[in-house]
Amino acid sequence: MSSTAASPTTARPAWQTELARGFRNPGELVAALDLPPEWAAAAHSGHDEFPTRVPRGFVARMRPGDPTDPLLRQVLPLADEEMRDSHFHTDPVGDLGAMGTPGVLHKYHGRALLIVTGACAVNCRYCFRRHFPYGAAHAARDQWGPALKHVAGDPTLTEIILSGGDPLSLPDHRLAELAGHLGDIPHLQRLRVHTRLPIVLPERVDGGLLDWLAAGRLQPIVVLHANHANELDDSVARACGRLRDAGVTLLNQAVLLRGVNDSVDSQCALSERLFELGVLPYYLHQLDRVAGATHFLVPETEARTLAAALTERLPGYLVPTLAREDAGAPAKTPLITPRHG
Incomplete structure (x- = not known):
């Protein structure tokens, strides 16, 4: 290894x-x-x-x-x-149905997602995995053995996504161990980390984290999760700078939330601030319909109107893809065709 x-x-x-x-x-x-x-x-x-x-x-x-x-x-x-709504569920994106090996979600061609922990630094009230059975379904069991066997046995995989919970809730020696094992699998090319910690706890971006991200064979990508420009203060800017200096590609995925960021002005401010920090807007997710989060839903017609307005206000590279995840679908569903300018 x-x-x-x-x-x-x-x-x-x-x-x-x-x-x-x-x-x-x-x-x-x-x-x-x-x-x-x-x-x-x-x-x-x-x-x-x-x-x-x-x-x-x-x-x-x-x-x-x-x-x-x-x-x-x-x-x-x-x-x-x-509030309960029959259209909101405990497994809104079909995670459990996509899991053949405990902790390994294989929904899309060429990439698989590892649930490496159930821990987070922040419990977001709209979290689509707030009901997920982490105790029985995580990839860390038996020293990552079954998960690594699954990944090594599928040569169509080129990218692994670390998720959770928040993978950066784990200590660096555990993450480095996993990254090392993944780097030994020859058909893998990229390691993607989905995390909110550099946003809510920028102290997490320290030397230990940067060491293993920069030292591995796999190309590192960190997909951050910020929903509003007010989240991105100077401490977050410094954390993003350290990640960029270590050669990490930085993207952001946000969730469209009623009463949080459901205006053109707030979305424009978020994209502009992200770019100042060297982060490209990636996805703007339509809310996953998880039980307990009905009050955050922005109707799809409103979401499409907002996204269309963003294409008129921002250059194309600052417009995130408005998308919805449907259980069992082979890819996320774009909800608008961007008009880049």
């Missing part, structure tokens, strides 16, 4: 300390932002089903006293999560 990082040490990385300091109680989050206490009372049922989890640095970017803050709306449980 190609080794790409040192073995674990006793020193705790700074990012893990910051992660442990995060808010875990909606009442504490509400109090920290000077919101009326009734917001905490309304949060309890949602918190009981899908616990509150948010780093303090991310909360510091929110506007105190404003319950409509676009960053807060993504992480604060609401009574609206109790």
